[in-house]
Amino acid sequence: GDSVTQMEGPVTLSEEAFLTINCTYTATGYPSLFWYVQYPGEGLQLLLKATKADDKGSNKGFEATYRKETTSFHLEKGSVQVSDSAVYFCALSESKLVFGQGTRLTINP
Amino acid sequence: ETGVTQTPRHLVMGMTNKKSLKCEQHLGHNAMYWYKQSAKKPLELMFVYNFKEQTENNSVPSRFSPECPNSSHLFLHLHTLQPEDSALYLCASSQGDRPTPGYTFGSGTRLTVV
Numbered sequence: 001g002d003s004v005t006q007m008e009g010p011v012t013l014s015e016e017a018f019l020t021i022n023c024t025y026t027a028t029g030y031p032s033l034f035w036y037v038q039y040p041g042e043g044l045q046l047l048l049k050a051t052k053a054d055d056k057g058s059n060k061g062f063e064a065t066y067r068k069e070t071t072s073f074h075l076e077k078g079s080v081q082v083s084d085s086a087v088y089f090c091a092l093s094e095s096k097l098v099f100g101q102g103t104r105l106t107i108n109p
Numbered sequence: 110e111t112g113v114t115q116t117p118r119h120l121v122m123g124m125t126n127k128k129s130l131k132c133e134q135h136l137g138h139n140a141m142y143w144y145k146q147s148a149k150k151p152l153e154l155m156f157v158y159n160f161k162e163q164t165e166n167n168s169v170p171s172r173f174s175p176e177c178p179n180s181s182h183l184f185l186h187l188h189t190l191q192p193e194d195s196a197l198y199l200c201a202s203s204q205g206d207r208p209t210p211g212y213t214f215g216s217g218t219r220l221t222v223v
Binding site for chain 1: 113115149150151152157165212213216217
């Protein structure tokens, strides 16, 4: 069945560092891909999405490109802030939404 | 009020209690979902409702009983729970049962079973 594998956390960075959180997927068809973010004490919020190969999703300085050849959707940000500290979930959808296990990110000032 | 609202935010219950979680969405969506989020485990889809009809039940134990009286409200009735049921329960909604536009999630109910 469909599955999503994310980089193991937790990840700790200093402010203004470059961020990459790896995500790879397994799917039988051509899924849409998502990144969700969960801030402390809150539910999940859609951060960005891509619906077909080579699409780039972007929001709030975060980017991810749908790479069909490597079945990947890595999340990147050039300069992180303390306010980016949260748990990040990669997800795919064909008939239903399937989540990765989440990666906890902590940014230190 | 907009978005997806879940109540209560926190709930502590004994194993013999009966309680209910409530979810309400004001987005005009017609599909609603219950997810369970446990520590160090992926999000688990529990139930899916589309136009008030249950379309998916992922082998959830019968001590969890969902109810969807209309497209805006979703309940999760709880009885004789176990300590391992302690988790964050998240409600979500979407337009249709296709997640391409993305789901909108509530803030969750943190459940502790003692």
